[in-house]
Amino acid sequence: MTKLELLELIQNGENSGVEFKSSDVSSSELAIAIVCFANAKGGRILIGVEDDGTITGIRPKGREPLDRWVANICRDSVKEWVLPYYEEIGVEKGKRVAVVTIDMGVNKPYYVLDRSGKPVFYMRVVKECRIIKSKEELGRLFQASGLVHPDLIPITSAGLDDLKHEKLREYFLANRPNPIDIDSFSTTQLEQQLTTAKILTESARGKVPTLWALLLFGKNPQEHVPQSEVIYAHYPGNDVDSQLLDQKIFKGTLIEIVENATTVLEAALPVPSDIVGLRRKERPAIARKVLREALVNAVCHRQYAITGPVRLLLFSDRLEVISPGAPPNGVTEENMQRGGISVPRNYFLFQNLKNMNYVDMLGRGLEMIYKEIKTATGRDPRVEIKGEETRLILWRADLIVNQ
Numbered sequence: 001m002t003k004l005e006l007l008e009l010i011q012n013g014e015n016s017g018v019e020f021k022s023s024d025v026s027s028s029e030l031a032i033a034i035v036c037f038a039n040a041k042g043g044r045i046l047i048g049v050e051d052d053g054t055i056t057g058i059r060p061k062g063r064e065p066l067d068r069w070v071a072n073i074c075r076d077s078v079k080e081w082v083l084p085y086y087e088e089i090g091v092e093k094g095k096r097v098a099v100v101t102i103d104m105g106v107n108k109p110y111y112v113l114d115r116s117g118k119p120v121f122y123m124r125v126v127k128e129c130r131i132i133k134s135k136e137e138l139g140r141l142f143q144a145s146g147l148v149h150p151d152l153i154p155i156t157s158a159g160l161d162d163l164k165h166e167k168l169r170e171y172f173l174a175n176r177p178n179p180i181d182i183d184s185f186s187t188t189q190l191e192q193q194l195t196t197a198k199i200l201t202e203s204a205r206g207k208v209p210t211l212w213a214l215l216l217f218g219k220n221p222q223e224h225v226p227q228s229e230v231i232y233a234h235y236p237g238n239d240v241d242s243q244l245l246d247q248k249i250f251k252g253t254l255i256e257i258v259e260n261a262t263t264v265l266e267a268a269l270p271v272p273s274d275i276v277g278l279r280r281k282e283r284p285a286i287a288r289k290v291l292r293e294a295l296v297n298a299v300c301h302r303q304y305a306i307t308g309p310v311r312l313l314l315f316s317d318r319l320e321v322i323s324p325g326a327p328p329n330g331v332t333e334e335n336m337q338r339g340g341i342s343v344p345r346n347y348f349l350f351q352n353l354k355n356m357n358y359v360d361m362l363g364r365g366l367e368m369i370y371k372e373i374k375t376a377t378g379r380d381p382r383v384e385i386k387g388e389e390t391r392l393i394l395w396r397a398d399l400i401v402n403q
Contacts, residue, residue: 017043031077038105057095081305085156151212151346212349
């Protein structure tokens with residue numbers, strides 16, 4: 001946004017898409033304003049502008065930078081994920097105004113918690129934030145939430161240039177039976193094609209990548225979605241109190257992360273062998289296809305609204321794959337261990353990984369993991385769901401215990 005565009009917004013006053021906030025705004029007041037816009041059609045919050053349009057400018061919130069303060073409110077005080085676009089614009093006599101752009105929410109309804117811990121729902125109506133009290137209004141918001149998917153959230157800090165053109169070209173050329181060569185498209189045609197494919201979506205900043213597209217085609221996905229990295233730690237014992245042998249952070253597209261992390265895990269696991277007749281038969285501690293399937297499940301089905309990364313903890317007797325977020329509705333520890341259930345949280349990410357032959361729509365991946373680990377070790381893999389975290393425990397066939 002330019003200085004002239006900002007001054008025009010201020011001159012036009014508050015409306016259904018613009019809210020003025022003093023620099024002294026509290027975290028609870030800002031959280032309510034964010035919820036109001038996310039539950040409506042989105043809008044802009046101008047921090048450093050009084051109700052009458054007087055520009056007073058922004059001031060620091062203690063030692064914390066203002067952009068981080070806003071991001072923390074979106075993460076901690078607003079329930080359901082809101083990803084704001086933050087910018088500061090100089091206006092007059094050294095004064096700066098913070099513009100916080102909130103897109104129309106895709107995970108409605110959004111809410112804040114009152115002092116007793118009960119959810120309170122708000123929505124923007126003309127120039128006011130109104131509490132939603134009627135069951136009918138709240139019902140419409142819940143109904144709207146079923147029409148969209150969390151992996152279609154617009155990543156407003158990114159643009160078309162943040163996607164790898166060659167990967168997009170490969171994607172459309174592999175579109176059978178009607179391959180498309182996007183190199184022949186004009187910029188307008190390309191944007192239309194990418195929007196139709198839900199790779200780009202409309203936002204207050206124009207057309208920007210969707211979450212699933214950035215994760216699969218992004219040049220640097222972690223710049224915009226830092227929680228999409230995967231952390232690996234290797235311990236010689238069977239708990240985290242033992243000395244750390246190795247630690248890595250995997251970044252890149254989800255495909256690159258899965259391949260690189262699988263290779264590192266495979267290299268860290270011994271491959272003992274048995275002599276059967278005259279031949280040597282290798283017996284990997286955990287089969288590569290099990291490692292790969294567990295990683296794909298973790299990055300595909302995790303909840304990206306939670307800021308933590310997927311973690312891989314390798315111990316002397318097991319591998320733990322820890323994913324942020326409890327499973328989607330209808331998925332329990334019992335039916336996950338039984339296999340044959342497929343309820344994707346991130347539908348478009350899941351669908352496109354399927355098209356790339358990385359996942360199975362029939363939910364047979366966990367069933368395969370279960371059988372492989374049971375056959376190799378005589379023990380059942382374990383799924384643990386604790387709060388907003390899902391942990392898959394895979395036992396090692398070599399059963400090396402380092403003291």
